[in-house]
Amino acid sequence: MKYKYIPRVKRKYVGSYLPKIDAKEKAMGRTKFFDDITIKSKVPRMLYCAIMNAPYANGKILSMDTSKAETMEGVRAVVRYDDPEIMAMPPTTNSWTDTAITPYHRETVPKWFDRRVLDDTSRFVGDLMGVAIAADTREIADEALKSIDIKWEVAPPFLEVEDAQRPEAKILHPEADPTSNQLPHRNDLDGGVSVNNIVVDKGDIAKGIKEADAVIEVDETFGGNSTQGTLDFRGCMSEWVDDKIEVWTNHYYSDQVRMHIHDMLGLPLAKIRVHNTNCGAHMGKWNMGEQNFFILTAILSRESGCPVKYKMNVHEEFAETRTKINFKIKVAGKRDGTVTALDFDGIANNGAYQGVTGYALTGFMNAEGIPRLFYPIENVRMRSRVYFTNRIPGGVFRSVGNVQQNFPLGQAIDELAETLGIDPIIIYKKSFGNSFDPQPNASVASVLDSASAEIGWERRHKTDAGPIIDGYKKRGIGMTLHNQWHAEWQENERGRIETSIRVNPDLSVILNAPTKETGAGGNSAAVMACADNLCFLNITPDDIKWVSDGDTEMGLRDCPPTDSVVSFIMSECIVGAALDVKRQFIERASGMMNIKEELLDIKDSKIFKKTEPYICMDAKDVMMEDDCVPITGRNIRNNNKTVTGIGYGAWFAEVEVDTETGKVSVVDLVIANDVGQVMHASGAESQQIGGVFIGTGETLTEEIFYDKRTGTPLNVNYIDYKMLTMADVPHVSPILKETWKGASEYGACGLAESTPTGASAAIANAVYNAVGIRVPTVPFSPKKILEGLAEKAMKEDAK
Amino acid sequence: MDQGQIKLIINGRNYKLKVGRDFEVTESLSTVLRERLGFTGVRVSCNQGGCGACTVLMNGKSVLSCMMLAVEADGSEITTIEGIPADDPIIAAFAEESDPGYGTAMQCGFCTPGFVLETKSLLSENPHPTDIEIKDALSGHICRCGVYQGVEHAVRKVSNIVNREDQKK
Numbered sequence: 021m022k023y024k025y026i027p028r029v030k031r032k033y034v035g036s037y038l039p040k041i042d043a044k045e046k047a048m049g050r051t052k053f054f055d056d057i058t059i060k061s062k063v064p065r066m067l068y069c070a071i072m073n074a075p076y077a078n079g080k081i082l083s084m085d086t087s088k089a090e091t092m093e094g095v096r097a098v099v100r101y102d103d104p105e106i107m108a109m110p111p112t113t114n115s116w117t118d119t120a121i122t123p124y125h126r127e128t129v130p131k132w133f134d135r136r137v138l139d140d141t142s143r144f145v146g147d148l149m150g151v152a153i154a155a156d157t158r159e160i161a162d163e164a165l166k167s168i169d170i171k172w173e174v175a176p177p178f179l180e181v182e183d184a185q186r187p188e189a190k191i192l193h194p195e196a197d198p199t200s201n202q203l204p205h206r207n208d209l210d211g212g213v214s215v216n217n218i219v220v221d222k223g224d225i226a227k228g229i230k231e232a233d234a235v236i237e238v239d240e241t242f243g244g245n246s247t248q249g250t251l252d253f254r255g256c257m258s259e260w261v262d263d264k265i266e267v268w269t270n271h272y273y274s275d276q277v278r279m280h281i282h283d284m285l286g287l288p289l290a291k292i293r294v295h296n297t298n299c300g301a302h303m304g305k306w307n308m309g310e311q312n313f314f315i316l317t318a319i320l321s322r323e324s325g326c327p328v329k330y331k332m333n334v335h336e337e338f339a340e341t342r343t344k345i346n347f348k349i350k351v352a353g354k355r356d357g358t359v360t361a362l363d364f365d366g367i368a369n370n371g372a373y374q375g376v377t378g379y380a381l382t383g384f385m386n387a388e389g390i391p392r393l394f395y396p397i398e399n400v401r402m403r404s405r406v407y408f409t410n411r412i413p414g415g416v417f418r419s420v421g422n423v424q425q426n427f428p429l430g431q432a433i434d435e436l437a438e439t440l441g442i443d444p445i446i447i448y449k450k451s452f453g454n455s456f457d458p459q460p461n462a463s464v465a466s467v468l469d470s471a472s473a474e475i476g477w478e479r480r481h482k483t484d485a486g487p488i489i490d491g492y493k494k495r496g497i498g499m500t501l502h503n504q505w506h507a508e509w510q511e512n513e514r515g516r517i518e519t520s521i522r523v524n525p526d527l528s529v530i531l532n533a534p535t536k537e538t539g540a541g542g543n544s545a546a547v548m549a550c551a552d553n554l555c556f557l558n559i560t561p562d563d564i565k566w567v568s569d570g571d572t573e574m575g576l577r578d579c580p581p582t583d584s585v586v587s588f589i590m591s592e593c594i595v596g597a598a599l600d601v602k603r604q605f606i607e608r609a610s611g612m613m614n615i616k617e618e619l620l621d622i623k624d625s626k627i628f629k630k631t632e633p634y635i636c637m638d639a640k641d642v643m644m645e646d647d648c649v650p651i652t653g654r655n656i657r658n659n660n661k662t663v664t665g666i667g668y669g670a671w672f673a674e675v676e677v678d679t680e681t682g683k684v685s686v687v688d689l690v691i692a693n694d695v696g697q698v699m700h701a702s703g704a705e706s707q708q709i710g711g712v713f714i715g716t717g718e719t720l721t722e723e724i725f726y727d728k729r730t731g732t733p734l735n736v737n738y739i740d741y742k743m744l745t746m747a748d749v750p751h752v753s754p755i756l757k758e759t760w761k762g763a764s765e766y767g768a769c770g771l772a773e774s775t776p777t778g779a780s781a782a783i784a785n786a787v788y789n790a791v792g793i794r795v796p797t798v799p800f801s802p803k804k805i806l807e808g809l810a811e812k813a814m815k816e817d818a819k
Numbered sequence: 820m821d822q823g824q825i826k827l828i829i830n831g832r833n834y835k836l837k838v839g840r841d842f843e844v845t846e847s848l849s850t851v852l853r854e855r856l857g858f859t860g861v862r863v864s865c866n867q868g869g870c871g872a873c874t875v876l877m878n879g880k881s882v883l884s885c886m887m888l889a890v891e892a893d894g895s896e897i898t899t900i901e902g903i904p905a906d907d908p909i910i911a912a913f914a915e916e917s918d919p920g921y922g923t924a925m926q927c928g929f930c931t932p933g934f935v936l937e938t939k940s941l942l943s944e945n946p947h948p949t950d951i952e953i954k955d956a957l958s959g960h961i962c963r964c965g966v967y968q969g970v971e972h973a974v975r976k977v978s979n980i981v982n983r984e985d986q987k988k
Contacts, residue, residue, distance in 0.1 A: 021920045039923070043914040046928025047935055049860025049900030056859035250963045251864035251872055251929045300929035301964045334865045539926025539964045706922030710965025738869035738961060746967040747958035754920065 021753045023474050025701060028758040033548035033561060034591070034766070035698045041544045041561060042537065042568075054270035054297045058257040058329050066257065067096050067154040069317050069330035070161035072168075074142030074149050077177035077410035077731030078190050081140040081150055081170055089164035094156040097323035098164075099316055101138040101150050106319075109137050109284055111195075112310040114373035114413055132203075132374040134193050137284065137312045143192050143372035144410050145177075145732045146335065148312060154320035154328045177410040177731030181346075181369050184407040192372065192408040203374060203406040205382075219382040220364075220402035222390060228361025228399030232352030234439040235361075240428035241797045242780065244344025244369055246722040247337075248417055249743050252300025255331030258317035264291045265318050270299035272306045272536040273580035274570040280310045285318065289572075296570035296578075301539045303714070304416035307582055308340050308375065338736035341724060343377040343414025344369040345424035351432045355440050357450030359433075362394060364402040368414070375415035377406050384421040391455045392503045392666045410731045412724065418714060419777040422502060430500030430781025431794060438483065444785075445472060448501045456665030457760070463694040466759040467670040468501065471692035474753050475672040484792030492680040495687070497672065498785025500778040504667040504695060505584050505770025507762040511659040514585070517593040518576040521550060521601050521653045525643040527557055527625065529564040533590040534578040536570060540772055541703035542586030543568070548700055549591035549766075553598030556622045557639055584707075584770030587699040592764045596655030604651045609642050660763040667694030667760035667769055671712065671778030675786040679809055682802030684787060685750075686716055691775060692755035697768040701756060704771055708754035711775020717744040719780040719798050825893040829856070830902030836889070848892050849873045849884035852899060860900035860932045871960030874933040875899050881940035898939075900932035909938050912977035913970070921972040926964035933960050938974050948978055 027035040045051050060066055081101065090098050099106065115131040139149045151168060155161035175190040183189060184201040191197075197204050205214045229235055256269035256277075265287060271277050274294040281292050299306075313330040321328040332339070345368045352361040364385070368377040381404040390400060437444035445468050453461030480497040488494060522530040533546035543566045551561045570578050579586055602622055609627035610617040613635070621630050628636035643651070674688040691708045698704050721742040725734045735741050761767040780798060788794055793808035823838040834856070836842050842851045849866075852858040852875065861884055862872040868886040875884045876898035903910060913935055916924035925931040934957060941948060941956040948956065953974050962970070 025919065037917050037919055039915050039917045040925070042928070043916075043923065043925060044905070044910065046925050046931050047910045047913040048903065048905060049862075049932035049935075051928050052859065053862075053929065055863070056853075059854050059857070059859065061854060061857060248963070249961075250927075251862070251870055251961065252927070253864065299927070301927040303963065334867065334869075537927070539928070541926065701919070702917035702923050703926075705920065706926060706964075706966055706969060709922045709968045710926060710962075713965035713967065714963070737867060738865040739867065743961055743963065744965075744967075745958045745961060746971060747954045749965075749967050752968060754922065 021474070023470055023753065023755045025698065025756040027698065031552050032555065033551045035701055036548070037701045038548070038561070040541060040703060041547045041566060051298050053252055053300060054255060054268060055331060057297055058268055063257070063327055065326045067156060067320070067324055067326045067328045068158040068161050069152055069154050069313065069320055069328050070158060070165055071148040071152045071313065071316060071330070072150040072165050073336065074145060074147035076142055076172060076174045077145050078175035079142040080173040082173050083171045084151065085169040086151060088167040089153060092160065092164050092167060094160035095153060095164045096156070096326065097154040097320045099138065099152045099319050101140045106138050111136055112312065114308060114375055114415065116307050116376050116416060132196065134196060134373050137315050144412050145730065146338070146412065146736070147372065148336070152316040152320060154324050179409050179411050179726055179728060179731060181367055181407040181409065184409045201408045203370060203408065217403050217405050218401065219404045220385050220390065220400060222401070223399035225361050225363050225399050225401045229352045231354070232360045233354045234436060235350060235352040236432065236435045236439055237348065237350045238428050238432045238435060239346070239348045239796060240431060241344065241346040242424045242427040243342040243414065244411060245724055245798060246342045246417065246718045247340060247724065248303035248305040249741070250301045250303055250305065253332040253334070253337050254305065254311065255329065256314055256317055257327050257329040258314065258321045259327040260318050260322040263287065264293070267294045267314065269294065269296055271296055272299055272302055272538055273578060274572050275577050276580065277314060278572045281314060281318065284315050293571070293573045296536055298568060299536050299538050303418045304420060305340060307416035334738060335736045338412060338724070338733065340375065340415035340417065341371065341412045342417040342718070343371070343375060343424065344411070345377070345381065347425070347428040349428050349432045351436050353436050353440060353447060355442060357442060357446035359394070359397045359447060359451040361399040362397050366402065366404045368406040369411060370406050370408050371411035371413040372408065373413040375413050376420060377414050381406060384425060388503065388506070389425065392506070394452050395455045396451050396453050396459050412733060418711065418773060422774065422777045423715065423780060426500055426502045426777050427780045427784065430778060431784050434498065434785040434788065444499065452501060454503070454665045456663055461668070463667045463760040464501065466757050467668050467692040467694050470755045470757060471670040471672045471690045472499070474755060475674060475688060475690045477672065480789060483789055486790060489676070493676050493678050494790045495674060495676050496786045496788065496790025497674045498782045498787070498789055499670065499672040500781035500785065501668060501670050502774065502777045504669055504693060505773040506666065507696065507769035508664055511763070512661055514579070514589065514659060517579055517589055517657045519590060519593045519597045519655055520576060521554070521594070521597045523557070523601055523651045525640065525648040525650065527559070527563065527640060529554065529559055530567060531564050532567045532576055533594060534567065534570060534576045535581050535586045535590060536578070537568065538581050540581050540584065540586065541700055542581055542590060544703050545587035545699035546590045546594060549594045550598065553595055554601065556602060557625050584773040588697065588766050588768035591699060591766055593655050593657040595765045596657055597653045600655060601651055601653030604653060605639060605642060608646055609637050612642065612645050613637055662763040664762040664767070665760060667696055669693040669774050669778060671782040673779065673782035673786045675783055675790055677787060677790045677805065679791060682805035684720060684800050684805060686720070686783060687750050689716070689750055689752045689779070690755065691752065692757060693771055693774065694757035694759045695768055695771045696760050696762045697758060697766040698756050699766070699768060704756055705754040707772035708775050709752045711772060712752055712779045713744055713749050715776035715779025716749065716783065718776070719783045719800060721799055723799050820890050820893050825890055827892060828896040829858070830898060842889055844888070844890055846889055847885050848875070848887050848889045851889040852884060858899040858901050862929055862932060864929070870930070871933045871937070872930050874936045876936055876940055879940065879943055881937050898936070900935060903935065903939065908977050908980050909935055912973040916969045916973040918972065922969045923966055924969040924973040925966055930960060930962045934962070934970055938977070942978055946978065950975070
């Protein structure tokens with residue numbers, strides 16, 4: 021790799037190449053996950069819960085006989101959809117959940133309440149509904165579910181938006197719209213009442229097209245095929261004793277679980293205690309609504325008098341997909357790289373419940389696209405429609421919404437550049453940027469220049485004009501650009517952040533920067549920031565113990581590890597907590613030294629008189645003199661709402677297309693991200709590398725197949741659903757930039773969330789450069805490539 | 820199986836497990852190791868041999884412990900991640916991986932014990948693996964965090980260390 025990351029500000033620990041703080045315990049298998057602390061030998065009275073997986077995509081229970089199950093040996097409790105308690109519960113949501121009781125106007129993403137804890141109606145095959153059972157083993161609970169006699173009313177399934185609009189299609193969510201399967205527009209989200217589904221209309225599209233030297237159109241679809249695919253499956257163990265509930269879970273946000281239980285069961289928050297353990301990578305799956313197993317295990321525990329555990333199996337983990345979105349984009353431009361018009365027509369296939377699709381289509385355009393990605397483009401319009409179907413719900417999956425937008429947009433810009441006879445980089449530099457930073461945007465140029473130099477962009481030949489390798493292979497290079505993940509947005513939306521630093525009498529430190537470590541590395545970044553900010557005590561990362569256990573009764577309110585925000589937002593808060601530690605040392609020493617606080621300072625673990633530094637006291641002695649009472653510095657940081665713009669990311673890919681087998685191999689990937697401040701360089705590069713592999717997998721191999729007749733997803737397991745392994749991945753060159761800067765001490769923006777975003781468009785453009793075909797959907801299977809090549813050959817023959 | 824009892828040597832210690840009292844014949848090796856004996860470093864994810872997380876060593880070679888019954892392991896030596904000492908060079912290589920351009924060798928750490936034990940199995944059989952042999956050997960393991968580049972680099976580095984130590988002997 022030619023590029024070397026050089027920090028803008030040299031700090032001792034933040035921004036450095038160091039091992040993760042918990043790497044050794046992870047390598048040794050000592051990290052405890054939820055499943056490890058809820059094993060039967062540790063909790064002998066524990067029961068196992070199973071929830072019915074709907075066998076029909078469009079089923080409604082007419083009657084259900086659970087008598088056999090209830091009398092089966094080993095079955096301890098049964099909860100049914102028609103229990104009065106269940107029927108009286110308010111609806112829940114499959115939308116992005118910040119905190120269940122977050123006021124409407126404070127929601128990060130607007131929610132829809134279109135789900136029930138136990139419904140009598142299924143909307144996709146595998147929907148968790150109808151009945152839940154607690155038994156001595158999961159096998160007994162599963163057997164008991166099979167013994168239940170159910171009379172169903174079944175309607176034909178539909179998986180595509182065209183079918184959802186047919187008059188015979190069952191209305192899946194009459195509570196949203198009793199007359200159609202289209203999700204209604206929300207005026208608050210869509211900038212007012214929409215006419216003809218136009219939700220964004222900036223400037224004058226017709227004028228922009230008229231001014232242009234070239235106009236092109238693309239029609240591309242991304243999504244509906246892939247799922248988060250992580251290994252630590254979701255679950256919880258609940259114990260309801262008297263009027264209190266205690267829950268252990270791998271949910272990333274203990275406070276949200278507490279709020280949800282409070283909302284649904286009406287218990288005071290002080291009587292609900294939620295512990296969350298380490299959780300494995302989640303890639304967005306914990307953003308997906310209020311999982312019914314929290315409420316069901318709680319009720320089953322109350323009924324049985326035992327702790328009840330539920331853990332999804334591999335089939336149940338396929339509970340969300342990346343929302344399938346089709347964009348027809350018309351883009352017009354001039355030869356100097358000015359884009360004069362950008363017209364989107366988007367249709368989303370929401371699947372069975374509303375996740376964030378509506379938001380991905382319109383909100384992202386309003387919040388991300390126009391102000392932060394292509395602000396210089398004067399004429400932008402967007403038409404948006406979202407439909408419910410019987411697919412697995414589309415939801416939150418890393419780079420949510422951005423991939424679906426970048427895949428067609430990146431290809432549209434590539435095609436426009438070819439038509440204009442210019443380099444696409446000229447278009448990005450001329451027409452992409454944000455509403456805050458001056459144009460041309462320095463961050464855009466920075467990531468494009470670094471990444472293009474790294475891959476050797478000048479090697480790119482004209483479309484389909486490269487040499488033939490080994491008789492039938494052809495290579496090509498492609499690229500795309502997108503913005504980084506929002507710093508301002510997170511600062512605006514998140515509530516206050518709490519951290520505390522406890523300095524022990526031996527000057528070792530306990531850092532409470534409460535968030536779940538999901539692999540995102542917020543804990544490593546927090547420890548490095550803590551060490552830097554406690555430099556007056558000569559603290560190193562090794563001196564700091566990060567509190568890994570979440571507990572709503574004992575701990576601070578946790579900050580969920582979503583949107584790649586924890587690594588910098590916790591660190592910004594730690595700055596203030598460390599200042600509080602400093603203040604307290606000086607305050608204590610002042611009394612002991614009989615010197616006014618304002619005359620004292622602290623450095624190298626010594627409190628000294630500024631004017632006569634030889635009058636000093638050792639920090640440890642200050643603690644000893646005070647009965648060894650630790651010093652606990654605290655900070656509750658309010659958000660910094662300064663408008664700062666955003667940094668950008670660039671993705672470059674080189675592919676080799678086997679024209680005989682149709683196989684696409686990615687041979688080189690370069691990813692450049694301008695993140696303002698790199699918090700932990702090794703962790704950041706790890707996120708860049710791992711993120712583009714997810715994008716590459718979705719582009720090449722990941723595909724959920726459905727039986728169209730029944731709507732049944734056929735390959736919901738980790739053998740037939742093909743994720744990339746070490747044998748499949750190319751070398752990645754990760755480039756970290758610090759050109760842009762946000763607000764506050766560090767001024768970082770998110771990184772990890774964004775990293776899969778551009779992989780797909782870069783690969784698609786590279787395939788086009790190699791063999792001159794565009795495949796309108798992912799994954800780029802050998803079949804689709806061969807069909808594309810055949811179609812191209814036929815067109816050439818016809819000429 | 821002798822008189823309803825199996826013998827296992829787990830991480831160097833003898834275990835005699837009686838059917839019905841200590842385990843059931845229908846239980847997989849991973850269930851017995853995790854649920855009955857508390858070796859929770861044995862991670863179970865897909866539970867159908869698709870992800871590699873449950874890998875343990877049986878007589879020094881890697882096996883998927885979710886795909887075999889405990890009775891099939893009767894008489895064998897089993898090594899779980901708990902049996903790999905803290906100063907093992909493979910542990911160090913995974914833990915310390917942070918070189919520029921490679922990222923780290925784990926993020927969430929759920930799959931890591933499987934990768935470490937697979938590396939142990941690979942290097943005991945083939946102390947001088949090529950890059951392709953490393954990729955082949957570890958290709959049965961899914962890491963959704965995608966730290967394959969860091970893992971490959973760590974394995975390459977540790978194979979050089981192991982080789983140097985062998986040459987000293």
